Amino acid sequence: MPEKAGDVIEQGLRMLAQGQAAAAGGHFRQILRRDGSHAGALHGMACVVRACGRDDLAIGLAGRAIEIEGASHYYVTLAQALMARGHVVQARAAVNVAILKSPRDPVARAAQARIAEESHDFTTAETAYAQAIACGGVDAWRPRADMARFLWRRNRRADALSWMRKAFCLAPEGDRQLFHELVEMLLGCGHLPEARASLEAWLQHLPDDAMAAGNLGAVLFAQREFAAALPWLRQCVQVLPHADVWNNLGLTFMALGDVARARRALEQAHDLRRDDGRIAANLATVLAEQGEDAPAAALCRAVMADKHADAQTRAQARFNLGTLMLGQGRMAEGWALWEARHALLPADTTHYPVLPRCTRAMLADGAGTTGDRIVVHAMQGMGDTIQFLRYVPMLARRRRVVLVLPPALHRLAASLRDRTGASVARRMEIIAPNDEYPRGVVARCDLFSLPYLLGLDALPRPMGAYVGPVAMPRAMGGIRVGLCWAGNAQYRFDRLRSVGAQRMAMLAGVRDVTFVSLQQGAGGADLPFPMEVPSLGDVMDTAWVIATLDLVICVDTMVAHLAGAMGRPVWLLNRHGGDWRWSAALGGGDGDASSRPHGSCWYPHLRQFRPAHALPPPHAWDGVIEQVRDALHDWRAARRDVRGCLD
Structure with a gap:
């Protein structure tokens, strides 16, 4: 061990910086045993006891060192210990002395900034952080990182990220803590592509960094690359089995359709953090x-x-x-x-005039005037919108309606009819989301709030056709069946509900059936087998195609709701579990809710086919398509017999 006191102190401070407080304390005690009034060793011990959480002892040790020598960095340590014990005025005084002694000391300026921030003097704090940067010079990364953290705590995220980028570029290569702070800020600011590129580059050099692996998995999940996210999250959870990692892993399994593994992962997360809602x-x-x-x-x-x-x-x-x-x-x-x-939804865009939210009282009999208009927004997907359009005629009987829909639904919505088959068009105006409201509007609501606002408490009653072409003459030729095998990939359960095109190919063996693709954007190599591919523009175009069909076979997506709302026969390929609206309690039977568990109270001509077990895709559909094929054989034969009788 070096004999000179200065060398021993320097070595002790290096060890302290590396988190070796006990070893560092041994170095300082060695000097104090020879010279109990050595200022540098007393100050070193003050730093040691601070690291051990004894700021009360640090105050006394730093004070003794100052009495002997009075170096500026001794005052900094004293100020930090005083602040930790709640002595704000004394801490400010001590750090001010340090700055008077060394006005260009970035450490003293940084301490002044932290004390001002903890005192909620944020203006002084920001000025002091800036002065620390100026004193540190163009290559100093620590004060820039301190400024970034300060601004992040103040929720000035864009400025914080800018400073952290600069700090990371100047810091020694491979600084893990700073890198992970940078990634946290990138994610917090929504810069997923930059975070992903940074994490991928980092992991090429440090593939065993579990935290980076977990963050990359989270980024890939956010970018909906679930299969790519899975191995990184698995790697992370083996080293860092934290609740957040297990939670991310469970959500990834869920998105991939592996419900059993998702449950096990989320149970692990819940066991680790039962108070996390x-x-x-x-x-x-x-x-x-x-x-x-x-x-x-x-x-x-x-x-x-x-x-x-x-x-x-x-x-x-x-x-x-x-x-x-x-x-x-x-x-x-x-x-x-x-x-x-x-x-849970993003804040909706308001238009002039700003409207109150519709309440039950506004729709009660006798409330308001029949000329009052209610603005009704569609806030969910197009399939859900078609399903809930059934409630608009009920509202239109009480108030005039301004229906806000995406343009692709305008023509279909204009065909909306009530239970009697009468058009609702005269009681309803349809506008696009970016259009201004017409005059006379008094309130707004979500389309999916209508059952609640209208006070409906019974099971939905099956309706006849309430949208789409009123009738479409069918030739007595062959049977036409529409197919749709995949939904919107952005839906979080899409892997569970969509059927691979190759699995639908076994339906091609059903003779005397003309198949028509209802899969938006599918053609050529995307088709499971050769079939008609009509031009599908807006939703009304799809409705006209459906009107020419004898049967629609589809997964749980817009096509199912459109065909059902048109009163057409629908065979729904529904995932195990499935959405609440297809549950057995809503099966559509008379009397006992379970008397027709494979139908639907929403649509009278809907029949469900679903897996018996919650298997991960693609195995979830093993056997289901065979059932559909056999049922289609029987259905085709029955239709042929009926048509033969008619002939």
Whole structure:
């Protein structure tokens, strides 16, 4: 060991910087045993006890060092210890002395900034951080990183990210802490492509960095590259089995359609952090997908009752519980809980004039005037919109309606009819989302709030055709069947609901059937086998094609709702578990809700085919398409017999 005190102190401070407080303390004690009044060793011990959480002892040790020598960095240590003990005025005084002694010392300026920030003097803090940068010079990365962290804490994210980028470029190569802070800021600012590129480059040199692997997995998940995310998340969880990593892994398995593995991962996350409402809500979703409604509902209710959970998390649990209640046919309770989705959706664009949200009281009999207009926004997908258009005629009987829809739905919505078959067009105006409201509007609401606002508490009653062409003459020729085998890939459960085109190919063996593609954008090599490919423009174009068909076979997507709303026969290829609206309680039977569990109370001519078990794709559909093929053989034979009798 070096004999000179200065060398021993320098070595001790290096060890302290590396987190070796006990070893560093041994170096300083060695000097103090020879000279109990050595200022540098006393200051070193002050730093050691600070690292051990004893700021009270640090104050005394730093004070003794100052009495002997009075170096500026001794005052910095004293100021930090005083601030940690809540002595704000004394801490400010000590750091000011340090700056008077060394006005160009970036460490003293940084300490001044931290003390000012902790005192909520943010203007002084920012000035001091800037002075620390100026004193540190063009190559100093630490004060730039400090400025970035300060601005991040102040929620000035773009400025913080700019400073952290500069700090990382100047820092020694391979600084893990700074790199992960940079990635955190990139993710917080939504710069996913830059975060991904940084993580991929980092992992090429440090492939064992588990935190980087977990972050890359999270980025790939956010970019919906679920298969690519999986190995990185698995690598991370082996080294860092934290609740957040297990949660991300569970969501990835869920997106890939592997419900069993998703459940195991989310149970691990929940066991590690039982007070995390986000994880509990995710686990509830998986349990509901496996048909375990009771434990799923218990989890949701626990999150809703948790006062420590944030509002967004409680809203998610309330929404999840709402879907469970609706799936059980408890409509009044379900519609009310389902209203929590408003807190989960992005803020909608308001137009002139700013409108209050519609309430039940506004729609009560005798409330308002019949000339008042209610603006109704469609906030979900097009299939859901078509399904809920059935409620617009009920509203139109009470108030005039301004229906806000994407242009692709305008022509279809203009054909909307009530239960009697009468057009609703005279009581309704259709506009696009970016159009201004017409005059006379008094309130606005979400299309999916109509059952709640109208006070509906019974199961939906099957309706006849309420949108689309009124009638389409059919020639007595061959049987025409429309096929749609995939939904929108952006939907989080799309891997569960979509059927691979190659699996649909076994339907080609059904003779005397002309198949027509209803798959948007599919053609040529995308088709499972040769079939008609009509031109599909807006939704009304698709409706005209469906009007020429005898049967539609499709997965749970817009085509199912469109054919059902047109009163056409639909065979729904529904995933195991499935969406709440296709549950057994809503099966459409008379009397007992389970008397027709494979139908639908929404659409009278819908029949469901679904896997018996929750297997991951593509195996989930093993046997289902064979059932559809055999049923199609029987259905074709029955249709042929009927047509033969008519001839």
